[in-house]
Amino acid sequence: MTVAPQTDSQLSRRLQKDSITISGKVVYINPFLYWRRFDNNTDRWLREPGQLGEEQIHLNRARFYPEVDWTFLKDEERIIKDAAVEMFLKTLELIGTFHPDLNAGQLLEVERKMAITKKRSFERWVEKSFRKKINLASRERNRFARERFVRGWQEWLTLDTTHQAFLPFAAIIVMSIFGGWSIGISNNSCTPYFPTSETSILK
Template sequence: MTVATQPDPQLQRRLQQDSIQLGAKTIFLNPFLYWRRFDANTDRWLREPGQLPEEQIQANRSRFYPELLWDELSDQERQLKDGAVEMFLKTLELISTFNPDLSAGHLLEVERKMAVTKKRSFERWVEKALGRRLKGERRERRRFDRERWLRGWGEWLGLDTTRQALLPLTTLLVLSALAGSWLGSRQFCRPGLVQPGIERNL
């Protein structure tokens, strides 16, 4: 006896958003579904924002965001939207590469569905990628500042004038430590005074 497995509605909805059926062929709209087919350089190119020329991204802003007034966006919003435009362009390039038989009409259908279903997911991906980059830059900056601080101290301690200035201070500290140790040992070895007992007359 076999039990029919009911399809997961959420999974079905995601598959519909991540693909488009063109005749008998299924085209993936999610670029990461092609990851088995590209190398490490392509993976890095896809995942890292800022890989496409800024002029190319600006020229395609209205293509994917015709409703936006770009001059009214904040710098953070503009960076996020530009990153999403870059993801659109990269995804279309991957689709064209792995599906070279698609016609111009098919590519237009793909682009239209992507603009509807993938816009928000691309924006979320870019937001996370920019956040990871910012954390990495901060971590690298802290490491650089720490190394520069240690290098500065090392160079300062290596100067002849520094050694000449520190020598009397070091000598004084050593003598103070020895004197303190000697005084402490003298205090420890000094016999205590014992008060004689008082005899009581009975």
């Protein structure tokens, strides 16, 4: 009986983090909550980093990370935060598209709550996205290397020079096998046979 209220409470807290109420209207600040209204191009545009220009991202760094001195960041940290800035800009663009009635002051209120509650979420999201892209690229490189290896062997085996070099080698193997078999037969044929009685006498 207590499971449902706990679940509802968790969903309510989650929704409070992912939305803001303005003039009695709920505005989602989690961009993925708009996914039902996306087409494929919009979904790909949102999920893939690097869709916005570097200049636009650099101009908005201080807007979402006023506390960060970008000159002291490591390259990896800078890449993650730049991608998070891109997520902020994309989310604001989606909110403006799906809530065209919001005025500048209301959009600023939305932006402030996003900067407080979604910063770490966006950073985790882009980290996961980059890891996924790296893993896919690694698997693709491995697949390409395997295909190139197999293709190289196939091409080598079809060369005339390979056939010319392989035929004498194959002939040597066949002759060696036949020679070993012949020696084995001759050894067996030379083995003396003694009847049982003669064997006992010899002993």
